Amino acid sequence: MQPRRTIVALFARLLVALGLVLAGLAPAQAQAQAQVPAQKPFLVVYDDGGGYPPLDEVYGVFTANLLGRYGPAEVRALSRYRAGELQNYRALAYVGSAFDAAPSKVFLADVAASDRPVLWLQHGIHQLAAATPGFAQRFGWRPANYDFRSRTEVAYRGRAFTRRTESAAGLPGIEVTDPAKVEVLATAEGPDAQPTPWAVRSGDFVYVAETPYAYLSEDDRYVAFAALVQRWADPQGPERHRALVRIEDVGPEADPVRLRRIADLLFAEGVPFSVTVYDTYRDPTGRYSGGRPTSFTLKDRPLVVQALRYMAASGGTLVMHGHTHQTDLRPNPFSKVSGGDYEFYAATTPGDGRMELDGPLPNDGEAAWLARLDEGLEVWRRAGLHRPRLFTTPHYAASPAAYAAIVARFPVQYEQVNYFPGERAGVPRVREPFHQFFPYPVRDVRGVVVVPENLGRPAPDQAAAGGRTVEAVLGSAERNLVVRDGFASFYHHWYRDPDELLATVRGIRALGYEFVSAEDAAADLGPLPPAPVVQRAGGGLSLNGFLAVLAGLFAGAIGLGAFVARRGKR
Structure with a gap:
């Protein structure tokens, strides 16, 4: 197709979208999903x-989140389990993270008699073996004595994953009795101890010798888990390795020339990307403006808005990254200035660049956070930008109330997430966040x-x-190749050296990953x-709203036309 014809076709699609808006059909929430x-x-x-x-509960939530890649998961305390329930589910994951706890006889009997796939973590395995007639004959292994020797790595599929010193000592022993019936999936290793089985599989029964959620990092044994x-959850799933790159912390004060340069570099590489955007810049104490309080929005910076449209036309997905990426209530933790501080949770700093979470901010409540998000979305509308569907929380931290507001406004979060004990029951321990990241898209417990x-x-x-160094990022990407259908996903601040960006993109691609858009990843x-x-007061589309929609669609047509013209020159 010739570029001119393509532009016409694209513009026609935009006009159709405008017609749907005017007909009241654009908010397509009423349309049934597949x-x-x-x-x-x-x-x-x-x-x-x-x-x-509370910690055991969080580890149950973490396990459910990982399984959320393949379907819904119900999290249940063992004390609430009732006889026969297991048969109502497709599979069981048991999280035995407490050394001093023991599974009930009712639960053990159901597991022993069930034909459901089982994933069992750490403790309680001796009791299960005792409750299962012929356990060793059936599975080809049996629990052995606890091994207290230090093992600092987990070897899985030819790659080594770290076990931090704090969690490197002590594992339940596994004695293989019939190698024909059991496969050793991974081993725990250390400089002063022989390798010992860390995870084994007998048919659809998988046992892992620890609950690998403490001290998570990019290279941790959690990735192997x-x-x-x-x-285990999807034995016949595809083998594919995809990658994501995100341009971070773009606000109204960003340099539009540099933004366009980044778009050109990634477009030339054929790499889709995302851009996290906060819509309002705040410096309420004038820290960087000679003591004069400063505040402006995207609407006040048309060149930045044009650069964002250019990025979108070059393969970028715009992601909302908070409203101001700070709070006026307190230094959080640095200077109340946009881009550096937390917005949805309190934080402090010991002064060496590290940041520590410090609990909810004053006036924490879902209604207040919804109002803040809506204020930011209104800035996007006034600037003529399409409403974002993805959200990245500044510094990956929010209170339970703030997360509830984010979930209410956005169908997708693109980030690492905190979870709180008691949250599912409506009584969260709001000062006890537990952090989890994922090597593939999931639908979490929220x-x-x-x-x-x-x-x-x-x-x-x-x-x-x-x-991190580029080499460290690439090393983690290489380790993530053990994830059969996994991602190598990183981010790059817009103001940093673009050579870092290109070196990382090219290095990840050289490992065999294919870059895709965040929306494609979410579509999994x-x-x-x-x-x-x-819905705003009045219910209908105002004249200003209509003009904003028309301006946005027209600008989108221009941007898409430029995109096609550039592609034709490649």
Whole structure:
């Protein structure tokens, strides 16, 4: 097709979209989504009889989140399990993270007699073996004595994953009795101890000798565990390795020339990308403006808006990254200035670049956060930008109330996420966040699709704040190849050296990954729904709203035309 004809076709599609808006059909939430056949959920049972049940609950939630790649998962405390329930579910994952807890006889009897696939973590395995007649003959192994020797790595599918010193000592022993019936999936290894089985599989029964959720990092044995979960939950799934790149922290103060340069570089590489955008710049104390309080929005910076449209036309997906990426309530933790501070949770800093979470902010409540998000979305509308469907929380931290507001406004989160004990029961321990990242898209226990970011960012001069070398990012990407259907996902701040960006993109591609868009990744969980529409007073589309829609569509046509013209010159 010739470029001119393509432009005409694209513009015609935009006019059709405008007609749908005017007809009142554009908020397509009323349209039925494709119906997915109902399937039995996974059952995740965690042992709540140990020393700290809130932590056991979080580990159950983490397991359910990983299984959320393949269907719904119900999280249940062991004390609430009832005889016969297991047969109502497609498979069981048992999280035995508490050393001093023991599974009930009713539960053990059901597991021993069931034909459902089982994933069993760490403790309680001796009791299960005792309750299962002929356990060793059936599975080809049996539990052995606890081994307290230090093992600092987990070897899985030819790659080594870390076990931090704090969790490197002590594992339940596994004695293989019949190698024909059991496969050793992974081993725990250390400089002063022989390798010992870390994970084994006998048919559809998989046992992992620890609950690998403490001290998570990009190269941790958690990655190997997530890969095991994937192969257990979906044994026949595809082998594919995809990648994501995100341009980070673009606000109204960003340099539009540099933004266009980044778009050109990634377009030349044929790489789709995302751009996280906060819509309002705030410096309420005048820290960087000679003591004069400063505030402006995207609408006040038309060149930045044009650069964002250019990025979108070059293969970029715009992602909302908070409203102001700070709060006026307090230094959070630095200077109340947009781009550096937290917005949805309080934080402090010991002064070396590190940041520590400090609980909810004052006036924390879902209604207040919804109002803040809506204020930001209104800025997007006034600037003539399309409403974003994806959200990335500044610094990956929010309170339970803030997360509830985010879920209410956005169908997809593109980030790492915090979860709180008691949240599912409506009584969250709001000062006890537990952090989880994913090597593949999931639908988490909150019901939202989470697109992964699992490699961090190349920024070797910011090591105290989590920055990494390009080589370290690529090393993590290489390890993630053990995930059969996994992602290598990283981000790059727009103001940093673009050579870091290109070196990382090219290195990941050289490992065999294919870059895709964040929306394509989210589509693994089904068709992406439209973002919820906030109804304003009056109900209908105002004249200003109509003009904003028309301006946005016309600008989109121009941007898409430029995109096609550039492609024709390649």
